[in-house]
Amino acid sequence: MDIKQLIYFLTIAEEGNISKAAERLHMAQPPLSQQLKLLEEEIGFVLFERNTRRMQITDAGLLLQTRAQQIVDLMQTTSKELKDLKEGFQGVLSIGTISSAGETLIPQMLKSFHKIYPGVDFRIKESKTSEILELVKRGIVEVGIIRTPFNLDAFKCINLPEQPMMAVFVDSFLDANKPYFSFNELKGKPLLFHNKHTNNIEEACKNAGFEAKVKCRIDDSRTMLNWASDGMGIALIPKDMIDLVSDSNLHCREIKEETLTTRISVIWRKNHHLSTPARYFLQSFTSEKTHQQALITIS
Template sequence: MILDIKQLAYFLAIAEEGNITKAAERLHIAQPPLSQQLKLLEEELGVVLMERSTRKIQITDAGRLLQNRAKQIIELMEKTTKEFKDLKEGLQGTLSIGTISSAGAALLPAEIQIFHEKYPGVDFRIRENTTFEIVELLKGGVVEIGIIRTPFNQDTFSSINLSDEPMVAGALDSFWNGDTGYLDLTALEGKPLLMHNRYANNIEEACRKAGFEPRVICRADNTRSMLKWASIGMGIVIIPRDMISLEQDVKLHFREIKEESLITRTVIIWMKNGHLSTPARHFLELFHT
């Protein structure tokens, strides 16, 4: 015995209308074929679903059971069809994103809120990693979208530029002697410097081009730790400007370094020749507008 959706829909119309003629009008079909469908359904199930009379149809206990089940089955089929449609259109699914810490703290909350309001059926999986780690996660298919800092391999990844961030130097006021505003690299000569490993080589090279050998007392991978060390007077921390927000409790004064070669760029990237889910494509659209 195999019941199809059309049979159930026909039966449900008859049960709800209480009359085959009205049900046929509702379904836009002739009455004889509808009566035949009801008879075939009863034969397949081996039960009487409706008691016929000249005035109306009386539904039996077996008919009421099938009526309830038919409603559930049709609603489930409609829901399933909608879910597949939503999945195809990116209204449901899971979006995996890898992000550097500064973007995770400053950029993603606003963008995710906008995206969630438009696509509430999409779930997020967010991973905070270094740029190098995010690149590897993208290559391995663990995340679909990465938010990183330049440089990156432009032959492998497509990208959208998000923001340019100059380097800033942060220290206690005593290191600056009251100076404010932009900072020339030469002002760092002889000062104890704290640098992130990712940017240290570029900063050191820029210092040498400016005519001095930088006094680097620490190279590290943890920006929050360096901000705290600078806040106790250990030295001057040099970081991209948007990293300032990573540690709220430090009492540092920041000055922007006037050096074009040290400007970093935050970009959103994805595999150039890889498959992007529909939710991922919708998310990228936020950055095209």
Template sequence: MDLRSLNYFLCIIEEGNISKAAKKLHIAQPPLSHQLKLLEDELGVKLIERNTRSLQITEAGKALAERAKQILNLTENTKKEIKDISQGLQGTLSIGTVSSAGAVILPDIIYQFHQKYPDINFEILDEDTSKIIQLLSSGVVEIGIIRTPFDNDMFETINYAEDPMIAIAKNFECEEEPDVITFEYLKEIPLIVQKRYEKKIRHLCKSYGYEPHILCKSNDVRTILMLANIGMGVAIVPKNCLNLIPNSDLEYVIIDEPNFNIGTSILWSKDRYLSNVAQRFIENMQNHMPSII
């Protein structure tokens, strides 16, 4: 059993078809089928049940697939580690970030790091929090930047100070204090919200005895702010997103509700090899970001 046979086996499972797997691997179908049979003969078990319509993975096949992924990931991480040692600090750092947090804090962090390590390149993937967790778990990215709260003990984290949520709109008016409101004062007002906060917002509005009028929901904070800027409704966003759209006419008030402040976390996997580049990036954040707690 070698790495190539494990890679072939995983590809067959992922494609669900030997012909498709052969095409993806750029080999003919008969040799791939033969490699699968050799692997089954070597292990003395049936890994895949074949019929004319589909492939069905056996329990033994499922167990091997899980181990194969771990072996191949470990092999790839070992290659990276040896390359780090031999070549020093260079290469590409992959970062997954939610757009709102990334746009606010990432430019300064990357600029500081680039000034110190100009040979490092960056790959930035903008996704939602759940997708970033998947990307970290699979090793596609080494560093994640997400909004709190999130429930996962698989990661090491650096936590930024929490930021209040605000209601922001064109010509926002409120009869209460000029800079603080509760959801009691947003009844019947069209709201523009981020999808991940919709459930919490609905819960808070219900505590004041009404169903909120959610006009629009989106994952993209810039879209939310632009809709507010043309007068479509009141946007609910973290306060540090205020300047994501320049030259706007937006006005805001802080929303004073229990447990409605939002934090930002930098995270990385506990169980995966962390490249020298990623380690230095984390150290740089810890040394240069005064808002980290």
């Protein structure tokens, strides 16, 4: 039994058909059938029932499939790590990020990372959370930096500290002398907020006994803050985004509403081998100097 035979076997198991597996492997069908026969003879078990049009994997085949996948993954990981060791710590790290993190968190993290690992190059793509999730799923970017909430099913993540929702406004809307606001003080006020937070904000309004007066929903947080500065309404925005626009006319006060709390999450795909640059980049988020409350489990 060798690694090539295991790859052949895994491909047959995935395709459920010898001819399709041979096509995927760019080889003729007879040699592939012969390799499967030799493997079965070596281990002493039938791996597929061949009495139907689609080959049915046996119990022994299922066991081998699990172990073979682990062996192949380990071989690939070892090969990659040895290559990194031989060539020095270098490579390309692809990151998808929401625009707010792209302007605040990412520059800080990459500057620190580059000082330690100057051989790593970066490819950064800014987009909205839903698109970044898809890019990470498809392997187009290896690491995503997004804002909660999102569906965790396909991802592992690092959760950074929670951020309260802030009301950002000019004098004519709210009392700037108050240190914070309860959510019901927004009743009847024109609100500006990100499309991502629509459901949570409208639900919070409903729970407070009123319907949101939505002046604008938008995907661009900087534009939202500029409109708040122009007096169009009260911008509702997570605390870590209020520095996107510097304007002395704006007041920022926390809204005491736990259901609107959000946080930045750094994500990567489950059951996916991370490149060495990606693993070290993720580990940098546990730095006590930068994010004392970050939580991470990398595997």
